[in-house]
Amino acid sequence: MPTEVSALCDWFGIDLPLFAFSHCRDVVAAVTNAGGFGVLGASSHTPQELEQELTWIDEQVHGRPYGVDIVVPHSLADGRSISRDELARQVPDAHKQFVRELLAERGVPAGPEELFVLDRVPDAATGEALLDVSFRHPIGLIANALGVPPPFMIERAKAAGVPVAALVGAKEHAVKQVQAGVDLLIAQGSEAGGHVGEVSTLVLVPEVIAAIRPIREVPVLAAGGIVTGRQMAAAVALGAAGAWTGSVWLTTEESETAPHTVRKLLAATSRDTVRSRSRTGKPCRQLRSGWTEAWDAADGPEALPMPLQSVLARRALARIDRLAETGNLGAQDLATYFVGQGVGLLNASRPVREVVREMAEDFLNAAERVRRSVAG
Amino acid sequence: MPTEVSALCDWFGIDLPLFAFSHCRDVVAAVTNAGGFGVLGASSHTPQELEQELTWIDEQVHGRPYGVDIVVPHSLADGRSISRDELARQVPDAHKQFVRELLAERGVPAGPEELFVLDRVPDAATGEALLDVSFRHPIGLIANALGVPPPFMIERAKAAGVPVAALVGAKEHAVKQVQAGVDLLIAQGSEAGGHVGEVSTLVLVPEVIAAIRPIREVPVLAAGGIVTGRQMAAAVALGAAGAWTGSVWLTTEESETAPHTVRKLLAATSRDTVRSRSRTGKPCRQLRSGWTEAWDAADGPEALPMPLQSVLARRALARIDRLAETGNLGAQDLATYFVGQGVGLLNASRPVREVVREMAEDFLNAAERVRRSVAG
Structure with a gap:
């Protein structure tokens, strides 16, 4: 069967x-x-x-x-389409100001491009x-x-x-x-x-x-x-x-994850993630960072509903990621990434093929452990 | 081996x-x-x-x-012992008032005995x-x-x-x-x-x-x-x-869990528990209830550190449990109990022996499922 x-x-x-x-x-x-x-x-x-x-x-x-x-x-x-500009207008000024100040406080220059707009x-x-x-x-x-x-x-x-x-x-x-x-x-x-x-x-x-x-x-x-x-x-x-x-x-070698993010992931323990609304407006597990902590603080602003929180967060976090790669310490502290608690078990960057082979072996060994536990 | x-x-x-x-x-x-x-x-x-x-x-x-x-x-x-009275004095009046009002709002009479003191x-x-x-x-x-x-x-x-x-x-x-x-x-x-x-x-x-x-x-x-x-x-x-x-x-037949609590546990789904500081001062998973929601609300008071939160909560919750048994609806809403997310899988009260036998059988069946999954 x-x-x-x-x-x-x-x-x-x-x-x-x-x-x-x-x-x-x-x-x-x-x-x-x-x-x-x-x-x-x-x-x-x-x-x-x-x-x-x-x-x-x-x-x-x-x-x-x-x-x-x-x-x-x-x-x-x-599919009543709503324009990028209309979405951007729906975001309260106080929220935009909060993000601008957060970036400024951590020494992350805002850059020339409009910060609060979805690319798509x-x-x-x-x-x-x-x-x-x-x-x-x-x-x-x-x-x-x-x-x-x-x-x-x-x-x-x-x-x-x-x-x-x-x-x-x-x-x-x-x-x-x-x-x-x-x-x-x-x-x-x-x-x-x-x-x-x-x-x-x-x-x-x-x-x-x-x-x-x-x-x-x-x-x-x-x-x-x-x-x-x-x-x-x-x-x-x-x-x-x-x-x-x-x-x-x-964290595999084939992944396009940016080097600073990979380092942060490999260093993280299972307690370094948080379920936070600060990126999309819905609870999303990601690395705990200066960004998530600022939003989730008792005196932080309430995250906006989808998709408005993304209007606030997406370009700002993309900019943070770019600057984190250049060594900007404030940006490195703010940088976050969607990841689960299993990140605590990831400690080295390896090729995909090797990860799959190791998972297959570990699966077989675990199955054998279960089998023997009931073999009497 | x-x-x-x-x-x-x-x-x-x-x-x-x-x-x-x-x-x-x-x-x-x-x-x-x-x-x-x-x-x-x-x-x-x-x-x-x-x-x-x-x-x-x-x-x-x-x-x-x-x-x-x-x-x-x-x-x-x-073991520097601290007296019950001294502990009770360390609890801010505003917190005591919050509990008194919460009980009064839900129609739970406070009763003759001192509410904010540990029995031991x-x-x-x-x-x-x-x-x-x-x-x-x-x-x-x-x-x-x-x-x-x-x-x-x-x-x-x-x-x-x-x-x-x-x-x-x-x-x-x-x-x-x-x-x-x-x-x-x-x-x-x-x-x-x-x-x-x-x-x-x-x-x-x-x-x-x-x-x-x-x-x-x-x-x-x-x-x-x-x-x-x-x-x-x-x-x-x-x-x-x-x-x-x-x-x-x-929820077993041998357990001394009070009947109203058992009913609440059997009705609960895995999403009806919450990790809350509202009982002991440390994060504790328990049934979500009027009590946990009042404390965990954005405008609720900060829970006190151990053991002060217990001074606030223990007798009040014991009183709530007693009144819940008498059919007091406010008390039934406030009543909570330490329980894990597995509560969502508990749907009937049964004798312990039967629960153990079923767990043993289910364990064997699961082991067999794992064995066959790798048997090729």
């Missing part, structure tokens, strides 16, 4: 039940070529950029499986164009980065024979996703990097599996804190079919 | 690597008699009460192994008397509920041949505990009930194991969120020798 794990591996054509989310095409291709499943995080790409990245990946992986993770707004009717405003037309590009390539999975995928996305994916995945941080969301028709759930615990809920992976995974069972059998990947093979084995013990990972790839 | 798990079971004389912390002697004895290891939480007992409880347990378990968890202040020199002030003499009582009984483990056990506790335990356990929520604390000479570490993740750190069980367990390895080989139990056998198997996959549990016993 096939297990959840072997069924997943057969379905996706992979050797190891390891999904790797990365914004970096090199990581995606390297994980796929090492026997896992790379997923390109492309929610801030233009359709042209995505086309270029997927073409490159196709050349590298020679038919091996990979996927795409994008944001598609729920309905085309949501997400809209439904772009979401659909990203779908068009994705389906022109031989993708093996499409994930919607935020919320329930819209019906037209699920229909197009079904027509193309491409499974649809969705991330959930609470069992109630899992139920809605399964009812909407997704094929693969990623139960992401509060220890994960990026947008996260409150429930830890160890509790969320069995809770989600139990909640969806009465509706439909959908494989569940565990996400949140997983950077080793023993944690993958723990995920399987919990009933997951495999693991969805992100943070572990940030 | 023995595994960590079989070595632990041999060492403690148990069939299943399952440790059960409970304030209720019935639960302790029932877990021990079912093949696990019961641990009596006795940090608020008097020596006389502890003597009585342990005598009762001895009669029930017929030589089967159990343990005791108490608080022993770090040195007898710390912890001191070193009591800690030592609890040790004396404990060592007169055939205990198989002694745990220090908070911080590094004092040297005289470790020495007495070694002389008596009783292993000493300690709870840790961060790898730095684990290193200190091992250096101090503890025999068993409990790595407790942030999803646990009671005093907890920030790091989840899935990350903390491998992190603690890696951190102590260079110092001394000490078995590690995983704690935090564990209420099922599949989570025990996950703990073993992570490298733990077993599991330390608490929340799962609160």
Whole structure:
């Protein structure tokens, strides 16, 4: 009888039940070529950029499986586009002043360009164009980065024979996703990097599996804190079919993560991350830094709702990152990065292939440890 | 070759690597008699009460192994005793007024007795008397509920041949505990009930194991969120020798948990707990309630340091619990209880023996699932 794990591996054509989310095409291709499943995080790409990245990946992986993770707004009717200028005007002056003063206090010059504007405003037309590009390539999975995928996305994916995945941080969301028709759930615990809920992976995974069972059998990947093979084995013990990972790839040699950020990640312990609304307006786990502490202080301003907090934060943090690379100490203190608590287990920069091989070995060893623990 | 798990079971004389912390002697004895290891939480007992409880347990378990968890202040020199009245005077009037108003607003009459006083002030003499009582009984483990056990506790335990356990929520604390000479570490993740750190069980367990390895080989139990056998198997996959549990016993038939609290626990989801300083002054995971929300509100008062917050909270919450049982709706809304996120997986009140048997079966099934996932 096939297990959840072997069924997943057969379905996706992979050797190891390891999904790797990365914004970096090199990581995606390297994980796929090492026997896992790379997923390109492309929610801030233009359709042209995505086309270029997927073409490159196709050349590298020679038919091996990979996927795409994008944001598609729920309905085309949501696409009343709002201009960059209008969004910028909605941000209170006091908030802009807070950011200007924070940068000035830490010796981070503001630079010539406008600080409080999004380079690109997400809209439904772009979401659909990203779908068009994705389906022109031989993708093996499409994930919607935020919320329930819209019906037209699920229909197009079904027509193309491409499974649809969705991330959930609470069992109630899992139920809605399964009812909407997704094929693969990623139960992401509060220890994960990026947008996260409150429930830890160890509790969320069995809770989600139990909640969806009465509706439909959908494989569940565990996400949140997983950077080793023993944690993958723990995920399987919990009933997951495999693991969805992100943070572990940030410090690999193939990753485009900036050198200062890599140093900060490698030095961080598991207690150096924080769940903060200071980047996007929703609770997001990231490195604790001067930026998150200023916003999260008792006397700090209330973070704005999505997408207004991003108008405040995105260019400011990009500028902070650029200056951190030049050795600006204030910028180095303010710099943050989306990462999970697993960062505490990352201590060296290594090639992707080596990380995958080590995770596979560690997974086998952990499975053997579990087997022997009940062998009597 | 023995595994960590079989070595632990041999060492403690148990069939299943399952440790059960409970304030209720019935639960302790029932877990021990079912093949696990019961641990009596006795940090608020008097020596006389502890003597009585342990005598009762001895009669029930017929030589089967159990343990005791108490608080022993770090040195007898710390024992400058402070009177109940002096402690009560250190609590600001504004804080007392906040509690009085909170109760009045919710229709909870304050009652005739003084509200802001501890029934008992912890001191070193009591800690030592609890040790004396404990060592007169055939205990198989002694745990220090908070911080590094004092040297005289470790020495007495070694002389008596009783292993000493300690709870840790961060790898730095684990290193200190091992250096101090503890025999068993409990790595407790942030999803646990009671005093907890920030790091989840899935990350903390491998992190603690890696951190102590260079110092001394000490078995590690995983704690935090564990209420099922599949989570025990996950703990073993992570490298733990077993599991330390608490929340799962609160809703058992043998537990003395008050009926209204049991109903609240059974109805709670994993998102109904909160890490709040509102009960003891240190971050403690418990049911989210009118009490925790009032304290944790943006305009709520800052919680006081230990033990002053307990002066404010202990009798008030005891009164709230009593009135909740009588059907007082305001009291029912305010009532809270220390519990971990695993509460979301508890849906029925059952006998301890049945819970242990089900955890054992679920553990075996999960181990089999892991084995087959790598069987190729």
